[in-house]
Amino acid sequence: MPNSDLGVPKPQGPRLPSLGNLADDQQARMRAQNQANMDEVDRYNAQQAQGNQLIEEAREDFVKIERQRREQAEFNAHFEASNKVLYGAAYDALAEMLDGRRQANLPLAVFIVENTYSNNKLNYSAFKARMDELVHMCQGLAGAKDSPAARFVALQQLMTDTVRVSYAGKVVSKHLPYRYDFVDFRGKNDYTKQFVSKLLHTGTGQCHSMPLLYKMLADQLGVKSNLSMAPNHSYIQVVGPDGQLYSYETTNGHFTTDAFYMTSGYVKTAALKTRAYMDTLTSRQTLAYQVTDLAQGYAHYYGEDAFTEKCAKLALKYYPQSVQAHIILHNAALTRFARAYKKAGSPTKEQAMQLPSLKPLWAEVVRSNQGLAAIGYEEIPPEQYARWLNSAQDEQHRQESLQAAAGFLKPAAR
DSSP: OOOTTSSOOOOOOOOOOOHHHHHHHHHHHHHHHHHHHHHHHHHHHHHHHHHHHHHHHHHHHHHHHHHHHHHHHHHHHHHHHHHHHHHHHHHHHHHHHHHTSSOOOHHHHHHHHHHHHTTSOSOHHHHHHHHHHHHHHHHHHHTTOOOHHHHHHHHHHHHHSOEEEEETTEEEEEEOOOEEOOTTTTOSSOGGGGOHHHHHHHSEEOTTHHHHHHHHHHHHHTOOEEEEEETTEEEEEEEOTTSOEEEEETTTTEEEOHHHHHTTSOOOHHHHHTTSSSSBOOHHHHHHHHHHHHHHHHHHHHOSSHHHHHHHHHHHHHOTTOHHHHHHHHHHHHHHHHHHHHHTTOOOHHHHTTOTTTHHHHHHHHHHHHHHHHTTOOOOOHHHHHHHHHGGGSHHHHHHHHHHHHHHHHHHHO
């Protein structure tokens, strides 16, 4: 018989449960189940807490957005109330300059227009001081000659070249030439891109601000010049030493010819006959031009309404061929018709022409459109305008510019 104590494992049968280990297993399972239940409760509580947090954050965001909306509405209402008061005061000031009740002052008129749009945030003393500084620079550049021709050459240098100001043999400041701002040059996104105050501050401008600055400086220097209009454009006509008018393009600092403006393709014969384009503006017409600028700034905030129409009618009183004033009148008529048309339930064209509330308004739209046609206006697309302006760099126009400059500067050199 083998010895059972020799280390040979004994066969193991199935473990028979006992009352003791049955209780232990059951307790373990219960503890595991309880822990699982507790974990599930914790997960549920955590999810509920997270959900409550998200709800609370959303509620806070809603309260914040609603507060911002209310504050913005309150600001808009306050701004509109105060700003419209400013526009009324600006209109009165320009009207007084035009009818002689107040001394005509182009720099002040330009500042009034820009400051009104800026809700009285600009400083006239700083604006005027900068203008005086530029005039003083030109006088220094003109030197002892101090003739209109010398002052013109000095102004030309100020606009197109780097000017160094010296004191006791040392350069104390440097004025850089003004450059054309090709970004949003029509002021669609930032209306202040058209402002002279912006040009003075940044050194960059466009075909609205640069001719105005030139004109204001020329007036103070005794250089005879006039603003002139082309489609979507303004430029300078300056009187040369020989008494002749020379076209000067402030956007590139070149003399140019009438042919350059005609190549835009949008200067019609009627516009030349009515003197809407390529004619010299008188001092009073230049002030009337500021009234249309005032209306355009107002329309940028509030759209066309009775105020813009009032401005256009005032401008036309002194500047009957103003393209911009006629456009403002047409837009105001269109706006009135569009509002009445919507209020009438957007009827068909045939129905609209029979409604007493719409028929006279449409007749006014037609009349204003005829007024635009009568002065020879045709809208120039922005892309066409950009191509035309860039064509000033073509060799043909460069040669024409050099010839025009020679015609002006030859008498000036004598």
